[in-house]
Amino acid sequence: MSRHKPISLTQNIDFIFDNKIVDHHYTNFATITSCNITKQYLPDHNVLMQFSNNTKSNIMVCGTAEVLALLEFSIHKKQLKQLKIKYVPDGTVIKSKDALFSIEGSYEDFGWLENLISSILAKRSSTATNCYNILCELNESQDLIINDSCSVDYSLQAYDGYGAAVAGAYLFTTKAQVQFLKDMDHSFEFVDYIPNNMIQQYNGDLKLVIETYLANKKTNNLIVSLNYNNNVINDLENIREHLTNLYAISLDLSDDLIDESLIATFGNIRNFDLNGVNHHLVQHVRKWLDENDAEHIKIIIQSNNISLEDIKRNKRNNIAVDIYALTSNLNDDWVEIGSDLVAFDQVAQAPAGKKLAKNQDDLVSYKYTSWWSF
Structure with missing residues (x-):
């Protein structure tokens, strides 16, 4: 038996998802309503949703590979290509208030996945x-x-x-x-x-x-x-x-x-x-x-x-x-992941106390390459 070092080669994992996700089965009604209203009254605006470490200590990031797979599974290929997605690779240690994932694009295309993304990042990062x-x-x-x-x-x-x-x-x-x-x-x-x-x-x-x-x-x-x-x-x-x-x-x-x-x-x-x-x-x-x-x-x-x-x-x-x-x-210890919209049409716009994370420029840009999406 020998010790292994932390790894981040996780994007080859064939994650398993429930088909009911695309039917909004796991999305809360308030978010579904918000997406519908946005689609009707404020379509095609550009928003930036940021997922950050709200724990007061450093955490090891885990779940970003799974979230990327979730997006490929849930969002139509055409819409997915229009999104600007950035992430911190699994196995990276980040500080409090640092971002670990962000999505930029039309809210109605991805907003309904917010709670799924937050829960994946929180649970996997807690374990790691x-x-x-x-x-x-x-x-x-x-x-x-x-x-x-x-x-x-x-x-x-x-x-x-x-x-x-x-x-x-x-x-x-x-x-x-x-x-x-x-x-x-x-x-x-x-x-x-x-x-x-x-x-x-x-x-x-x-x-x-x-x-x-x-x-x-x-x-x-x-x-x-x-x-x-x-x-x-x-x-x-x-x-x-x-x-x-x-x-x-x-x-x-x-x-x-x-x-x-x-x-x-x-x-x-x-x-x-x-x-x-x-x-x-x-x-x-x-x-x-x-x-x-x-x-x-x-x-x-x-x-x-x-x-x-x-x-x-x-x-x-x-x-x-x-x-x-x-x-x-x-x-034992639960990692808290906060999710907020922090920009609207490239202009800072966020709830009080929330802002673009200092490490946002350090995140890795995602490029769609999978055959998985329908």
Whole structure:
């Protein structure tokens, strides 16, 4: 396994869109009415719609390739060629208030897609930004796994995989997550591990579980979860003969519990914060592994509650975490994308507090080349 750098080769992705988009099925009624009135009373004027980063911090842009594909899917070729479209490539980091996409042309030709564009840019950039911020805190020997539970809806797995890959992630757990990655020429690896559901069916007997698993599936990257019996050291002792077969162990203990091996070690637990997956547990496990000829085994932290600040703290304190397995963490911070008309017939005209972004001239101009549009 090796770390990948952020990528932006995303315009070859064959994105999937609902045919009902062109029937305004996803456009709010107020916008539909505005487009109809504009077409009747103010046709053929030139407006500039700008999509900007309204978050107070830097973000990693993602979704602009998808928006370009959306425009090609939704707008007639003749109209599309008349629009002046500019964008920031996927994988670019921009500042607060910077623009990441703009469309200039007749409002009635594209205005009805405003909310779709905003939502795509916000969701994909949120995924990429959260993933990127975590990757920036990892050293070259650490890695990141994108679990299926990162997606708030199973149908979003491919799009969350797209956002995570743009940020530089390459370890995934489902086929859906990598649906678009081949189009991006982005290499990836699947991560497979022994989950608690399998351990439960073997009555918590980890030794038997590992033997059965290896008899049915050969792998050099076997990962096993060590929280089922709430005694990590005891579990490791029981599977000692299989340590050479393990690539990593996953720690995913509920915050309501304290691992029994820690209680035995620390005695008076009132003086320590030992609940859940904590640095005491990680260091305790690392020490046991190193003292038992298992230096090769990596430690994975997999928890719904771990945050970017937790990862930063572990980094400051040199806590021996090798891999973080993200669950809901890709949705921790939401990127806010603002969309506004900022010019009318080449004259500045915008709501109070809104104006043409300073980086507008740095955006890349789009040129229609696709066969996709009807």
